[in-house]
Amino acid sequence: MTTDVADRRTGILARIERTGNQLPDPVFIFVWLIGLLVVVSVIAAAVGLAAVHPVTDEQVDALSLLSGVNLRRLLTEMPVTFTHFHPLGYALVVMLGAGVAERSGLLGTAMRAGVRNAPKLFLTPALVAIGLISNLAADAAYVVLIPLAGVVFAAAGRHPIAGIAATFAAVSGGYSANLLPGQIDALLFGITEAGADILDPTWQANIAGNWYLIMGMFVVYLPVIWYVTDRVLEPRLGPWTGGAVAGSDHPVDGPPTAIERKGLRRAGLSALAVVGLWVFLTIGPGTPLIDESARPELRLNPLYQSLVAAFFLLFLVGGWSYGVAAGTIKNHRDLVKMMTEAMADMGYYLVLAFAAAHFVSMFTWSNLGLIFAIDGAEFLRWTNLPGPALLGGLVVLTGIINLFIGSASAKWALLAPILVPMLMLLGISPETATAAYRVGDSATNIITPLMVYFPLILIFCQRWDKGFGLGSLTAAMVPYSLWLLITGVVMIAGWAAFDVPLGPGAIVEYVLE
Numbered sequence: 477m478t479t480d481v482a483d484r485r486t487g488i489l490a491r492i493e494r495t496g497n498q499l500p501d502p503v504f505i506f507v508w509l510i511g512l513l514v515v516v517s518v519i520a521a522a523v524g525l526a527a528v529h530p531v532t533d534e535q536v537d538a539l540s541l542l543s544g545v546n547l548r549r550l551l552t553e554m555p556v557t558f559t560h561f562h563p564l565g566y567a568l569v570v571m572l573g574a575g576v577a578e579r580s581g582l583l584g585t586a587m588r589a590g591v592r593n594a595p596k597l598f599l600t601p602a603l604v605a606i607g608l609i610s611n612l613a614a615d616a617a618y619v620v621l622i623p624l625a626g627v628v629f630a631a632a633g634r635h636p637i638a639g640i641a642a643t644f645a646a647v648s649g650g651y652s653a654n655l656l657p658g659q660i661d662a663l664l665f666g667i668t669e670a671g672a673d674i675l676d677p678t679w680q681a682n683i684a685g686n687w688y689l690i691m692g693m694f695v696v697y698l699p700v701i702w703y704v705t706d707r708v709l710e711p712r713l714g715p716w717t718g719g720a721v722a723g724s725d726h727p728v729d730g731p732p733t734a735i736e737r738k739g740l741r742r743a744g745l746s747a748l749a750v751v752g753l754w755v756f757l758t759i760g761p762g763t764p765l766i767d768e769s770a771r772p773e774l775r776l777n778p779l780y781q782s783l784v785a786a787f788f789l790l791f792l793v794g795g796w797s798y799g800v801a802a803g804t805i806k807n808h809r810d811l812v813k814m815m816t817e818a819m820a821d822m823g824y825y826l827v828l829a830f831a832a833a834h835f836v837s838m839f840t841w842s843n844l845g846l847i848f849a850i851d852g853a854e855f856l857r858w859t860n861l862p863g864p865a866l867l868g869g870l871v872v873l874t875g876i877i878n879l880f881i882g883s884a885s886a887k888w889a890l891l892a893p894i895l896v897p898m899l900m901l902l903g904i905s906p907e908t909a910t911a912a913y914r915v916g917d918s919a920t921n922i923i924t925p926l927m928v929y930f931p932l933i934l935i936f937c938q939r940w941d942k943g944f945g946l947g948s949l950t951a952a953m954v955p956y957s958l959w960l961l962i963t964g965v966v967m968i969a970g971w972a973a974f975d976v977p978l979g980p981g982a983i984v985e986y987v988l989e
Contacts, residue, residue: 506831506889510838517541517842527850536850539843546841550834561670561833566662566683566784567885568822573791575818576811580799581736582743583610583617589732589740599632600642604701607646608653608694611660617647618929623936635716636940637952642705644922644933645956650701651884651918653693657684660884662784664910667888670836671896672906674845676988682780685907686914687979689971693915696967700959708955718940739802746797750790754782776981825885832889845893850901863904863984864969867912870895871965874916879924884917905986907978911971915964922953 500508520538527536539546550557558564577583603625610617622643629639652660661683669681732740758765758779765779795814799805805814839845861869877887891913899909924930930949937944972984 503828503831506828506835510831510835513835513838513842513844514541517838517844520842520844520847525844525847527847529846529850536843536846538847539841541838541842546838549841550838554834557837558830558833561666561829561836564666564826564829564833566666567825568819569784569788570658570662570791571818571822572815573788573793573795575791575821576799576814577791577795579814579817580795580804581802582739582795582798585732585736585740585798585802586743589737599628599634599639600705601698601702603628603639603643604646604650604698604705605694607643608650608697609655610647611651611654611658618932622647622933623939626936626940630716630718630940633716635710635713636718637937637944638705638710638713640933640936640940641709641949641952641956642701645701645704645953645960646697648921648929649918649953649956649960650693650697651921652686652690652914653697653918654690655694657687657690657783658787660914661686661690662787663885664888664914667836667885667892668896668906668910670889671845671892671894671909672900674840674893675897675900679906680777680781682777682907682979682982683783684780685979685982686911687982688976689911689967689978692967692971693964696963697960700963701956704955704959709952713952735802739798739804742801743794743798746793747790750786750793753789754779754786757782780980828885832885836889836893839893846897848894848898862973863902864972866899866902867904867908867972868965868969870909870912871916871919871961871968874913875920875961878917878920884914887917888913900986900988903985903987904972905978905983907982908972908984908986911978912968915968916961919961919964920957923950923957 517538518540521540521543525538528534529536541547541550603621607617607621607625610621622640625639625643626636630636665681665683665685669679672679754765757763765776765782767775767778770777796805796811799810799814805811874887874891877891888910892909895913896906896909900906922930934944934946934949937949971978975984977983
């Protein structure tokens, strides 16, 4: 079954593709922004740009990044600037464990087992649910679950591209929806903390700060993606007549073997042991993860901050247990090799983090972030827009920017130094700003060719339909993107309007002290 796509390579989709391809690598986007920032800081300092701090009532002056003080700081503190970049440590620690869970086969086997046990009647929601949860597995979901979804749909007599599209929408379009916080929470809240530091250096990141919201997104996004798949996309694709397998290079994966099931059981017991340890450390003698001396609303902060270590151990111990039982880890050298390979995969992120860390720090040194936040807050206060409207606008803005800059961390590193303190000045918490950003960031992932896995998804589709092109994939994903964006805006606006907590200890409002 083929599709004539010649007429789909023109129009707005083609223009978006050409424009996106002309953008430099995100690393060099930060390099150029640093150069622009230097020029702006010199001009701002020369014209005497300043603002009055709303808390201390002190005047905040713009500082030139070419001043002696800032040049000395740049050159002498370069290692510290890089290593103290908030999301760097969070991401590296979690990925040390996640790399073992992925390379040992735990994540792939768990997803395969979950999909194959799904009743055909509930095939779409089962795939979507697993796809939404699988962002805990990072890249594994793209390379394991999405192509497998096509096989499962075809075996059930349904169009395999519908299965691929539904799972792509869940894995990438619903990237922040989940039942548990994960790597993306640690990464984004690390950047949020850097932005909040501009106004409130005492604010500390809590990677569970959006936990309730992402569970709500899971509950809402699942039926939305289910509806678009079964009622919008699949009728448009038509019936599938190509059989259960599309060529010899696309074999049907069987159910987990006996040794893989043994590995899953061992991994499950190990996960329970890690959870039990954290419960003991929270309620056991001495309560190491509860600060009894802190104010009531801050007593659980040690627990929240320990979740990075918890996910590291959860992935590490679970992957190790699975690997030993399944035979993919034969000795401790295999374990170390997997962790080393996981860090090698983070090479590009390290380069990006180096550039982003200096941009964020230099933005802070210039005082421009604080001045823009103060003046921006005053302007927004003058417009008298309600908080829900502001947050809805932030969701849409993020979704548009996401069409041109695919990296979630890169975009948030650009936006957080301005948006987080600006919204704090308007009484909106950093957790709420982060929530609005992540809703918009994920919704348009699935319609931009600049998303790093977009070409790979196209290849998965072309295994089943040789004529399925870039425009075909984009057109298939647009309904998902629009529905996710609309429901995301409604959700974040409603969350703010009804002042629902975003997570444990995380409220919508922020009060300057």
